[in-house]
Amino acid sequence: MKIKNRHRKSFALRCCATMRSPLPIMVCSMVGCIMIIHFYMVSHRTDVEKSQARLRQISATRELGQTEEESFQLPPPRSRRSPRAIKRRGPRKPPTVIDEFLDDSSELRSFFFPHRRTAVDPSKEGNDSMHFYPGRQWLDTEGNPIQAHGGGLLYVESTGTYYWYGENKDGPTYQAHRKASARVDIIGVNCYSSKDLWTWTNEGIVLSGEETNTTHDLHKGNVLERPKVIFNDRTGKYVMWMHVDDANYTKAAVGVAVSVSPTGPFEYLYSKRPHDCESRDMTVFKDDDGTAYLIYSSDDNSELHVGPLTGDYLDVTGDMRRILIGQRREAPAVFKHRGTYYMITSGCSGWAPNTAMVHAAETMMGPWETMGNPCAGGNKIFRATTFFSQGSFVVPLRGLPGWFIFMADRWNPSDLRDSRYVWLPVGVGGAADEPLEYSFGFPLWSRVSVYWHSRWRLPEGWRGFR
Ligand code: GAL
Numbered sequence: 001m002k003i004k005n006r007h008r009k010s011f012a013l014r015c016c017a018t019m020r021s022p023l024p025i026m027v028c029s030m031v032g033c034i035m036i037i038h039f040y041m042v043s044h045r046t047d048v049e050k051s052q053a054r055l056r057q058i059s060a061t062r063e064l065g066q067t068e069e070e071s072f073q074l075p076p077p078r079s080r081r082s083p084r085a086i087k088r089r090g091p092r093k094p095p096t097v098i099d100e101f102l103d104d105s106s107e108l109r110s111f112f113f114p115h116r117r118t119a120v121d122p123s124k125e126g127n128d129s130m131h132f133y134p135g136r137q138w139l140d141t142e143g144n145p146i147q148a149h150g151g152g153l154l155y156v157e158s159t160g161t162y163y164w165y166g167e168n169k170d171g172p173t174y175q176a177h178r179k180a181s182a183r184v185d186i187i188g189v190n191c192y193s194s195k196d197l198w199t200w201t202n203e204g205i206v207l208s209g210e211e212t213n214t215t216h217d218l219h220k221g222n223v224l225e226r227p228k229v230i231f232n233d234r235t236g237k238y239v240m241w242m243h244v245d246d247a248n249y250t251k252a253a254v255g256v257a258v259s260v261s262p263t264g265p266f267e268y269l270y271s272k273r274p275h276d277c278e279s280r281d282m283t284v285f286k287d288d289d290g291t292a293y294l295i296y297s298s299d300d301n302s303e304l305h306v307g308p309l310t311g312d313y314l315d316v317t318g319d320m321r322r323i324l325i326g327q328r329r330e331a332p333a334v335f336k337h338r339g340t341y342y343m344i345t346s347g348c349s350g351w352a353p354n355t356a357m358v359h360a361a362e363t364m365m366g367p368w369e370t371m372g373n374p375c376a377g378g379n380k381i382f383r384a385t386t387f388f389s390q391g392s393f394v395v396p397l398r399g400l401p402g403w404f405i406f407m408a409d410r411w412n413p414s415d416l417r418d419s420r421y422v423w424l425p426v427g428v429g430g431a432a433d434e435p436l437e438y439s440f441g442f443p444l445w446s447r448v449s450v451y452w453h454s455r456w457r458l459p460e461g462w463r464g465f466r
Contacts, residue, residue, distance in 0.1 A: 060459030061403055064425035067377035068453050074100065074381075075107055097381050098352050101388060104414040112388055113412055113420060119145070122199040130198050131457045134387060134422040135410055140192060141201045148190050149409050149419050152228040152283065152393035154238070156262055160463075163262045164192040165227050165240065166392075168205060173416045176221075176247040181350050182413040183247065185209070185220040189227045189240065191263055196463060197395075197405070206264025207240060207257050217244045217255055217271045224255070226331075226392060229262070230286045232313045238262050239313040241284045241294060244271040252278035254296065256314055275320040277305060281330035283393070284309070285364065288336070293364050297330040298322075301348045304329055306364060323368045324359065334364075335394040335404055337428045342448055344374060344406065344426075346390045351413035353385040360445045371445055374426070377452035387452055389422035399462065402428045406450045426450050 074097055086092075100106045112135065119137035120128070138146045151166025168187040175182055186209030192200035209224065210216035218224055223245035229238050237258050244255035253273050257266035273279060274294060282296035292309040294316055307320035329345035336342070341361045347354035358374040361367060375383040382388070389408035397403040404426040412419045427449050 060462070061400055061425075061427070063459070064403060064456065065427045065449070065451055066453075067451060070378040070382055070452065070454070072111065072379060072381065097385070101385075102352060102413060112410065113418065130196070131455050132198070132423050132453075133455055134389075134424060134453070135420045137418075138200075138421055141199060144202070145418070146192060146200055146202075146421070147417070148192055149411075149416075150226040150392050151407065152226075153395050153407070154229045154231065154262060155398070156231070160195055161262075162194050162197055162395075163203070163229065164194070164200060165189055165206070165229050167225060167227065169416045169419065171417065173414065180247065181249075182416060183223070184416045186218055186222055186224045187220075188218075189224070189242070189266070193263070197458065203263040206259065207266040207268060217253075218268060222246050222251075223249065226282060228282075228284045228393070230284055230292055230313060231262075232292075233290060235312050236260070237312075238266070240266050241282065243280060243282050243296075245280070249280065252280050252298075254279045254282055254294065258314065269314065272315075274316045275305065275307060275318075277320075279305075281332065283332050283334060284313075285334040285336075287364065291364075293334075295332045295334060295343070297332070297348075301330055302326055302328055304332060304345070304368075306366065308364075319365075321365045323361075323366045324370065327357075327370065329357065329359075331390050331392060333391045333394045333406070335396060335426075337402055337404075337446070340445070342394075342428065343368065344391045344394060344448075344450070346386065351411040351416075353388045353390060353410075355384050356386040356391060356450070358448045360448075369445070371448065374448045374450045375452065376449040382452055386450075387422050387424065389420075394426060397425075397458070397462070400459070404428070424450050424453060425456065 100108050101112055114136045116137055119139050120133050121139045122141060123143060140146050147168045147170045148164050148166025149169050151164055154163045168190040169184045171184045171187055173182050173184055188205035188209045189207040191203040191206040193203050194200045210219045213219060225243040227240055227242040229240045231238055237260060240257040242255045244253045245251045253271040255268065255271040257268045259266040274296065277298045279296040279298060280301060282294060284292055284294055286292045292313050293306055294309060295304055295306045298305045303325040304323050305320050306323055308317050310317055328348050330348050331346040332343050334341060334343045341364055343359045345357055355373055356375060358371050359368045360371055373383060375386055378387060386408060389410040391406060391408045393407040395405040395407060397405065406424050406426045408422040410420040410422050429446050
């Protein structure tokens, strides 16, 4: 018994001795240290990766924000008056740059509308691959000029695909009467798809014009402009909003169509005057919380209206604010950065280009403040004419916070089907144009710049920037 007890004691002592030995403590500490080092390395690596990605983004966007000068100048005016007429009525006023732009016999024609042989062609690999050339013809994957004017983009995350919707204007240009503006009959809304924003595949007409029924909103003799598509997460449907009008632009309404697929076909639902108001140039904007808004030029284009859509995006609600009252703005294109809403608009001069303005607001419903002309680079004439174009949409560049693409149309009123696209990078950030004091109670808006480039591309590897 005694022996047994002694044994137990010595066993217990041995155990205690083992417990007190530094070995397990050392092992534990080493494991702890290794774990700490591992966690440190993992977190440090993600920090390093993050800052490397940030550096990559900064250097990638440096080129986008470089201002490029343009040496374009007006040629000396050609007097079309005979010496006798000059004697009687004096020399004719020199044509303005807008006159030259609108004159299809102008010497500058090929400057504004470069020849077909310079077209951007995605089927050709080479130095020009992936490069945007604002104003040149742009071909789809079948080699045909892209017909998607006054358009907008939709990004479908699940497939990583962009869809470009726009007016198919591939018909003859004519005037409904002597004083009417140039027009093309409604053909329909075209859709193109792309994964890289440069190579576009024609998905066909996703909403067709109406050939025979003259009472239909989309009868070919009417107007269908500026189609925009947003996806409703709740109903799982793609909803298209568009400007619907008669040939004289007196109907001033919006139309709504819906589809279960981004490539249509879209079912046309109805048209209406939203909030019982005239509606001409318009756009829709879907916010991060899923609320979508309709923004439209109203009251003879003297102001814009903004209001949320219903939950299914098929109608407007009763809520509406009048914004930019008396400023006569149209062609609205809305985007958002770091909680601030921005909108680029044009003035009202039909197919002729004019000066863009950018506006900012803390909420979609306003108040909206006008910040000035966002166009940077080129030259004075380029900046005053939005690079001879009119905006239609602003695309956020995924993985490049603060960078967007300004999509604009260079309208060709003598041959509308040959209107060109002007896509340029937009940067938000940096110092405000005219810094305002916080103490005045005004927010200090970031500067928004649309940078002119005669040739540019998205940063190499951009699709991998996530
Ligand atoms: C512009 C408008 C275009 C088209 C054109 C017709 O003011 O932005 O979308 O409607 O007028 O002249």
